[in-house]
Amino acid sequence: MRRKLVIGNWKMNGNRAANAALLAGIVSGLKDVNDRADCAVCVPAPYLAQCEQELNATAVAWGGQDLSIHASGAYTGEVAASMLTDFGSKYVLVGHSERRAYHGETNELVAQKAVVALAAGLVPVICVGETLEDREAGNTETVICAQLQAALEVIPAEQLSNVVLAYEPVWAIGTGKTATPQMAQEAHYFLRGCVARKSEQVAARIQILYGGSMKPDNAVELLAQADIDGGLIGGAALKAADFLAIIHA
Numbered sequence: 234m235r236r237k238l239v240i241g242n243w244k245m246n247g248n249r250a251a252n253a254a255l256l257a258g259i260v261s262g263l264k265d266v267n268d269r270a271d272c273a274v275c276v277p278a279p280y281l282a283q284c285e286q287e288l289n290a291t292a293v294a295w296g297g298q299d300l301s302i303h304a305s306g307a308y309t310g311e312v313a314a315s316m317l318t319d320f321g322s323k324y325v326l327v328g329h330s331e332r333r334a335y336h337g338e339t340n341e342l343v344a345q346k347a348v349v350a351l352a353a354g355l356v357p358v359i360c361v362g363e364t365l366e367d368r369e370a371g372n373t374e375t376v377i378c379a380q381l382q383a384a385l386e387v388i389p390a391e392q393l394s395n396v397v398l399a400y401e402p403v404w405a406i407g408t409g410k411t412a413t414p415q416m417a418q419e420a421h422y423f424l425r426g427c428v429a430r431k432s433e434q435v436a437a438r439i440q441i442l443y444g445g446s447m448k449p450d451n452a453v454e455l456l457a458q459a460d461i462d463g464g465l466i467g468g469a470a471l472k473a474a475d476f477l478a479i480i481h482a
């Protein structure tokens with residue numbers, strides 16, 4: 234039985250005061266679900282220190298939203314894996330569709346980022362997902378398979394069990410349009426099958442999160458699907474009550 238995992242992706246939102254209130258709200262509302270679900274927030278890098286301070290010794294883990302493939306050096310604006318772990322991060326998102334779309338991240342670069350994250354002891358949350366154009370052209374499986382395959386090819390088999398996958402259809406992100414539970418389940422089942430080609434054992438255990446307009450009112454049905462092991466939450470992760478409602482779902 235796979236544990237559920239709910240991760241809040243704050244994207245480029247927040248400030249010290251709002252974060253403090255949000256984190257305190259999450260921590261105080263979480264007390265009774267720890268044995269059934271894990272939860273984390275992936276925050277803008279400047280707020281990792283605040284997470285370390287406010288979430289230390291709580292059930293809420295934290296992490297970054299991206300990382301550099303380089304260890305250190307002349308890479309202005311980038312954040313190294315060791316900097317994420319320096320502030321106690323457990324997770325890091327890699328290949329979020331916003332990184333792919335606005336920063337030209339390729340499947341190969343995303344795969345490399347996952348490898349670098351694993352080497353640093355971080356759990357990479359590898360995000361895949363098709364655009365509306367892909368879906369309408371019937372290319373959903375081809376696209377998400379290629380995105381995943383690039384990572385599967387370079388991640389050492391023994392590290393694969395430390396990876397989390399997230400299926401985030403691009404057309405569902407921030408649009409209020411959620412994939413139907415059936416559509417999401419189909420994609421998750423397909424992705425698990427792709428992992429099984431590398432390792433059936435890992436495929437049975439790997440957590441695959443759904444992301445894309447997951448809200449308190451659709452979370453129950455999505456999370457009830459056999460291959461949906463949790464959520465990667467954008468907008469609804471910015472309100473403690475909504476985020477908690479999804480975790481409780």
Ligand SMILES: O=C(CO)COP(=O)(O)O
Pocket residue numbers: 242329401405406407408409444445446447465466467468469
């Ligand atoms: O991109 C997402 C999480 O990474 C999803 O964002 P929304 O929940 O705002 O649609």
